Amino acid sequence: MMKVKGYLVVIVLLLSLGLSNVAALGASPKTITIMAHWSQTQQEKVIPILQEYERLNPDVKIVVQGVPMKEFLKKILVSRLGGDTPDIYHIYNLWMPQLVENGVTATPPKNIQALIKKSFTLSAVQGVTQRGIPWGFPTEINDYMLVYNKKLFAEAGISGPPKTWTELLADAKKLTKKDASGNIVQAGFAVRPGDISGVFHPWMSLLWSNGGEFLSKDLKKAAFNSKKGLEATEFFADLVTSTQFSSVDDFIAGKVGMIIFAPWGRLYFQDRMGGNFNDVATAALPASPTGGRVSVAYSWSYVVDKNSEKRPEVWQFLEWLSTKMAGGSATSPMGHYLVDILGAIPSLEKDIASRSDILGNNYNKPFIEGLKYARTEPQLLPAEEVRVEMAKQLEAMLYKQKSAKQALADAENKINEILADYY
Amino acid sequence: MRLNLNLRASKTLHAYIFLTPVIIFLVVFTVVPLLFGIYISFFRWNMLVPPSQAKFIGLENFRYILLQDERFIPSLLSTFYFTIGDVILTAVIALLAAVALNSNRRFRVFLRTIYFSPVITPLVAVSIVWSYIYHPNYGLLNELLSWVKLPPQQWLTSITAAMPSVIAMSVWKRLGYYMLIFLAGLQAVPQELFEAATVDGASKTTMFRRITLPLIKPTMLFVLVVLTIEALQVFTQIFIMTQGGPVDATRVTVLYMYDTAFSYLRMGRASAMAFILFIIVLIVTFVQVRLMREGGMNTYTN
Incomplete structure (x- = not known):
């Protein structure tokens, strides 16, 4: 009898322990x-x-x-x-x-x-x-806006941010400085080489501003290989290659006049530039020859x-x-x-x-x-693949591996192939 | 006789018991993923749904990669470019350093430590530091060039200089490890052979060519095979330093495979690329072993 009682006590103890754990679980x-x-x-x-x-x-x-x-x-x-x-x-x-x-x-x-x-x-x-x-x-x-260095603008004798593409290109050239060997020591305009969004988004803003389209409305075909698209792409190539490939790091170091950047740059630049951030200002994207102004x-x-x-x-x-x-x-x-x-x-x-x-x-x-x-940038099933392909072709153009026309044609073929796989 | 058999069976059993953890590890982390990779290369699968929902497409992934994909073959060529540069430079410099250290007993330990220190540094950290060293505007290398009045270079942002720059860093990183292996090989060469050759009037170059090189051939085979396999699978330093750029100048196969799987969500296609690379590694290794299997002490004494 004592033995049975002993077992019962153990069982009750175990049960109460278990229940208390369950209760504790419920309370966590x-x-x-x-x-x-x-x-x-x-x-x-x-x-x-x-x-x-x-x-x-x-x-x-x-x-x-x-x-x-x-x-x-x-x-x-x-x-x-x-x-x-x-x-x-x-x-x-x-x-x-x-x-x-x-x-x-x-x-x-x-x-x-x-x-x-x-x-x-x-x-x-x-x-x-x-x-x-x-x-x-x-x-x-x-969205993307023109971010520029006021101090460099003043040094180059430019009174304010460019309002048109023509002014943008002229200002970028004016801001560019070379040393005795012909190496660029200060660039007028820079993109982020190697960064997909850093190349793709500024280009897309120019494309849309000029009245071009990236894809057809049903998302089944590339639409950027058009007259408007070629104009925007050639302008993009002129803008970047005329001032050599510089990076956002160079902008932070005060060696780049202008970039096209997103709003989160405010704290990003402020943290990295310290007091020199006071030289940074923003302006609307310059208007295209058609008068259009569209940001991605x-x-x-x-x-x-x-x-x-x-x-x-x-x-x-x-x-x-x-x-x-x-x-x-x-x-x-x-x-x-x-x-x-x-x-x-x-x-x-x-x-x-x-x-x-x-x-x-x-x-x-x-x-x-x-x-x-x-x-808003087009939302597609193969969005990343399409963006990378476009950025790669643009990068090849900016590195003078191919012409704007060839880059657009190659990107069109490849992107159509990707889209056909999904739509 | 029966006792002998029992003893042998018992020894074998013990051996398998000790091997079991390694075998389980190998099966779970190597064999199963390898077989799964081969299996999935016949499917279209984006990894967002379970593999059971993947669509069977037969050999389509292989057809696309080999016949239609404009990036796969160039990525293979970039991989071979890296491999040739990396393997030749690492092997030659490591051998020369080992020979130099072998004859310099005074600073051997100190120099061995210096050469070996990059090996124990994590590759990711090294790659980040070298990215700064190569920075065209603020990097140490261009600063050094300016001291000797040479023009600054674009290094990782130049289409022509990017791959050699990555190769140089990779050679520096692994040199110490292979130098030690060569050093061990050199120290195993009997000194009497050199003494006899000296008596015969052989020059140092002749001794190196006729004694050292043939006798360290097995070491060289090991170094070349391991270096080649590692180089064909290069990824980390390129992922960190160039991301395959500029344009596609450093887009090696494993990086392309990684992007295909994890950015474009085409795991089946990426698995097919992995399978093709696996075959290439297998063939290259087989050829290396065939070409260099002769040599070493045994061949020499025979």
Whole structure:
């Protein structure tokens, strides 16, 4: 009898231990993981925002997984293959078609879809929309403007930023200086060689400004190999090759007069240039001979992984992060992060209005106004492949490996071949 | 007899028990991925869906790569360019350094440490540092050139100079490791042979050509085979220093394969490229072994 009692005591003890563990499990916070391309410093600065949400929601813990931009898409693939996916991805919207097409992203609840449609700028909503559904909360939106060095302009006797392509080319030549051996020591204009967006986006802005099209409306054919396209491409070649290939590093070092850059350059340049940042100014893109002025726009968003088991909590968190004006602030937590920490332009209408102190300053003003005439880059299933192909052909042209005409013809053939594989 | 058999069986069993962890590791991380890679090369698969949803397309990936792809063959040529430069320079300089060290007993340890230090430095870190060294405006190399009144070079941003620049860094990085292997080979050569040759009046060049080189042939075979296999699979330094550019001047096959898989989401096509590269590595290694299998002490004494 004693033996049976002894067994019973052990069983009761084990059961109570087990139950207490279950209770403890139930009490442990649900962890929401965000995968983002932010740097270590940027991640550290987002922590107080996330801690605020954790304070308001003690049953939730937020973890950030930082992944370099170049590795981001690979990390999504690998995490899904490994079955260990984060709950939220902060994605470049160019990847949206592939992710939606392959069932990676969770469909937002109806009320969230309605909230996104009514609260964010039109171009940002377009950036996250596929098959009529906005798949995530838009975050930053970028367009391209002329960023120039006022000091170098003054030294070259140029009174202000160029307003037309003709002035742009003339100013770039005036700003270019060579040493006794003919080596360029100061370039008038620079692109980012080797960087896909750094070549592709400025060229696309020129193409669209000149009235050209990149693809046909049904996305099945390349459309850039046209008279307008050739004019824009030849101009791009003249602009870059006449002043040699210099880089954004050279702009930071005060050795480049002009670049075409995105708004996040504000904090990027400020951090790297120190006091010399006062010499940097921005202006609208110079108008093409047809009078056109179009900037390329690209954007980012938060999407939720379909495999996430905490979707209700995740959407609730994203709604708070992207749209709630916490603690009596007129800006959303994400809006604050984008403007003050990343130096980017938010896409929530209320954030743009509430942060006019920074978004309306001389540096940002052209970018904000530029959004009115900006066009979102085409979102395609093989978007990355098409962009790389175009940038490679343009790079070959800028390195004088082929003429503008040949580069466009080669890019057209290759891109048509890629598109035919998908559409 | 029975006891002997039992003993042998027991020894074999023990050997397999000790080998099991390595065999499991090899099967899980080498054999299975290799077979899966070959399998997936017959499919169109973007990795966003499970492999079971991949579409079978037969030999289409191989047809495209070999007959239609304008970048694959140039990427192979770039790989061969890198391989020839890297293997020849590394092997020759490592051998010369080893011979020099072998005859200089005084500073051998110190110099061996100096030469070996790049080998233990991570390749990623080295590649980043060398990118700065090669920077056309602020790099150390152009600064040094300016001291001797030579014009600055574009290094990694020049179509013609980019690949030689990467090769130079790769040679510097691996030189110490192969120098040590050559040094071990040289130290195994019996001194009596040199003494006899000296008595016969042979010059140092003749001794190097007729004694040293034939006797270290197995070492040389090992160095050449390993160097070639490594060079044909070059990736890290090019990924970090040039990303395949400028234009496509340094786009080697593994980098192209990586972009095809992870940027263009064409894992089947990338696997087919990997399979073709695997065959090429196999053929090159086979030829090297066939050409150099003679030599060494055994051949010499025979």
